[in-house]
Amino acid sequence: MSQAEATRAPVAGAAALPVIWAEGLSKSFGAFTAVDGISFQVEAGEIFGFLGANGAGKTTAMRMLCGLLTPTGGAATVAGFDVRREPEAIKRRIGYMSQKFSLYEDLTVRENIRFYGGVYGLRTAAIRAKTGELLGRLGLATERDTLVGSLPLGWKQKLAFSVALLHDPAVVFLDEPTGGVDPITRRQFWDLIYETAARGVTVFITTHYLDEAEYCDRVSIMVDGRLDALGTPAGLKQQFGAATMNDVFLHLARGAKNRE
Numbered sequence: 186m187s188q189a190e191a192t193r194a195p196v197a198g199a200a201a202l203p204v205i206w207a208e209g210l211s212k213s214f215g216a217f218t219a220v221d222g223i224s225f226q227v228e229a230g231e232i233f234g235f236l237g238a239n240g241a242g243k244t245t246a247m248r249m250l251c252g253l254l255t256p257t258g259g260a261a262t263v264a265g266f267d268v269r270r271e272p273e274a275i276k277r278r279i280g281y282m283s284q285k286f287s288l289y290e291d292l293t294v295r296e297n298i299r300f301y302g303g304v305y306g307l308r309t310a311a312i313r314a315k316t317g318e319l320l321g322r323l324g325l326a327t328e329r330d331t332l333v334g335s336l337p338l339g340w341k342q343k344l345a346f347s348v349a350l351l352h353d354p355a356v357v358f359l360d361e362p363t364g365g366v367d368p369i370t371r372r373q374f375w376d377l378i379y380e381t382a383a384r385g386v387t388v389f390i391t392t393h394y395l396d397e398a399e400y401c402d403r404v405s406i407m408v409d410g411r412l413d414a415l416g417t418p419a420g421l422k423q424q425f426g427a428a429t430m431n432d433v434f435l436h437l438a439r440g441a442k443n444r445e
């Protein structure tokens with residue numbers, strides 16, 4: 186750990202500091218502004234939904250918060266670290282799961298856990314302990330030597346989510362984690378999300394399923410790179426006079442220009 190990290194870490198752990206803080210965060214590609222000055226804060230243990238139509242700027246914003254893309258304007262910190270100056274420190278404190286970044290299909294369940302444990306820098310004894318705990322929690326103990334490629338998609342998603350948490354990150358970023366599975370399997374996945382948030386991990390999630398927006402503590406909706414709405418599901422429905430989050434979303438997305 187560098188001197189700078191050593192001095193900042195206790196500050197990052199302070200209960201009063203938001204886990205994610207963004208102020209006027211922007212990203213332009215040439216003349217095109219993909220993220221246009223977004224400001225918000227997310228607290229420890231909060232489930233924060235990040236919604237928007239295709240092309241609204243969600244992935245770009247998320248990549249900046251993960252320390253993968255340098256902002257062209259504004260500022261943000263994640264787990265107390267600056268996205269511009271300390272991206273490597275951020276990468277060590279976050280978990281990330283998307284449909285694209287998945288597990289190795291030709292490795293077994295146990296081999297995948299061991300591999301990612303190594304990537305996250307965990308020691309062998311810690312990986313062994315985590316593997317047992319994780320397989321027990323997921324009810325996957327009997328499948329530990331099964332190739333991941335032969336597991337149902339819902340199981341793969343749960344395993345990928347748990348693997349993203351192996352190194353006890355402060356925040357886990359989930360990019361459309363439940364795509365392609367049925368509502369019951371999605372609901373089971375959300376049980377895991379709730380358990381994780383209850384342990385104090387912040388969950389930042391993008392989804393195209395508007396019923397899932399109802400499960401979040403707070404939801405933000407991006408339109409053309411801006412955050413046009415931010416609040417609890419109940420508060421947003423009240424604000425927009427809508428019966429469902431789907432109606433809130435349609436109300437806002439209807440005026441969007443940047444649609445893919």
Ligand SMILES: Nc1ncnc2c1ncn2[C@@H]1O[C@H](COP(=O)(O)OP(=O)(O)OP(=O)(O)O)[C@@H](O)[C@H]1O
Binds near residue numbers: 245
């Ligand atoms: N590297 C890039 N160069 C130029 N334009 C880009 C680049 N990356 C993203 N964009 C543009 O920025 C806009 C926002 O893209 P982004 O992927 O962030 O949207 P999104 O909300 O995540 O959409 P989706 O739900 O489809 O993933 C789009 O118009 C996209 O074409």
